[in-house]
Amino acid sequence: MNLMNRFITKNEKLKLKFTDPTLLEQMNERILSWLPSEPHEYIIICIGTDRSTGDALGPLIGSFLSEMKPKHLQVYGTLPDPVHAINIEDRMKEIFKKHRYPYIIAIDASLGKTESVGHIIADVGSLYPGAALNKKLPAIGDIHITGVVNISGFMDYAILQNTRLSIVVEMAQIIAALLAKIDQQLTGAESRPSQKLNTNKKIPDPASSSQNSEARSQT
Template sequence: MNLMNRFVPKNEKVQLLHTDPDLNKKMSNRIISWISGNHRELVVVCIGTDRSTGDALGPFTGSFLEEKQPRNFHTYGTLQDPVHATNLKNYIKLINLQHNNPFIIAVDASLGKTESVGNIIGDTGSLRPGAALNKDLPEIGDIHITGVVNISGFMEYAVLQSTRLSLVVEMAKSIAGLLCEVDKQLTSKRMFTAPIKEENYRLKLNK
C-alpha cells in the first residue's frame, strides 16, 4: 500500500495531468480501491461523438481500449459505435439487459478552468453527460473518469468544436492506458473469475 492510499480517503477524487508519469500508478490504485470487493460485471461506457472534436474523447478512448481486448471490461462507445446524447437512454437499457447489475465506469469529456485543461479526473458516483451544454440526459456510472479538454464559461458548444484533436487523442490514449493498467491488476489479483464473453453488444443508432 502506498502513502497516497494510506493517508487519502479512498472516496476522494484524484486529478492528474494526462502526461504525468505517475498517472497509471496513482489513478489505477484509486480505481481499484473503488471497485475492490465487488464481483459485479465491469462495464466501461465511453460517451461522446466523433462529430465534435472535443466531445470525441469518449469514442477515441473506447476504440483504444477495445483494441487492447481487456479481460475484465465490457466496452461500449467507440468511434465506430459511439454512445451519445441521442442513443444514451437506449444504451443504458441495453447494458442493463445484457449485464446483471453491472458496475459502470463512465468516461466523458469535460470543460474546466484554464489551469485544468489536460487533466484527467477520477471520482466516485455518476456523471451527467452533456451538462456543459445544458442537455437533459440521464446520469450514468458508479464511478467516472473525465478529461478536461478545454475551458468553460463561454460558448461551450463552439469551444468543444474548436478543441485541438491532438490533445483529445493523447488524453484518450492516457485514459485507455489507465484502464488497461486497472485490467492488468484485476487479472493478476484474480478478483474476477467469470470469463468475459467474446460478443460485443452494440446499438448502431444515430451515429
C-alpha cells in the same frame, strides 16, 4: 502507501495532468481501491461523438481500449459505434438488460477552468453527461473518469468543436492505457452477476437527477 493513508484517501477524487509521469500508477491504485471486492461485470461506457473534436475523447478511448482486447472490461462507445446524447438512454437500457447488475465506469470529456485543461479526473459517483451543454441526460456510472479538453465559457458547443485534436488523442491514449492496466488486475464475473449485489439497482431516472457540477462544467 500504507493502509492508513489508503483508507483516508480512498473516497477522494484524484485530479492529475495527463503528462504527469505518475498518473498511471496513482490512478490505478485509487480506482482499484474503489472497486467492489466481489467479481462483477465491469462495464466501460465511453460517452461522446466524433462529430466534435473535443467530444471525441470518449469514443477514442473506447476504440483504443477495444484494440487492447481487455479480458474483464466490456466496452461501450467507440468511434464506429458511439454512445452519445441521442442514443444514450437506449444504450443504457440495453446494458442493463444484457448485464443484470453491472459495475459501470463512465467516461466523458469535460470543460473547465484554464488551469484545469489537460487534467484527468477520477471520482466516485455518477457522471452527468451533457451538463455543460444544458442537456438533461441520465446519471451514469458507479465511478467516473473525465478529461478536461478545453476551457468552459460562452458557447461551450463551439468550444468543443474547436478543441485541438492532438491533446484529445493524447489524453485518450493515457486513459485507455490506465483502463488496460486496471483490467489486468481484475477478476471477471464471466457474464454472471455476483450473488452479493443489490438487486434493487435500476437505471437512474433523468427527471429526478440533478446536474453534477464536476462533470462537463467548471472543473
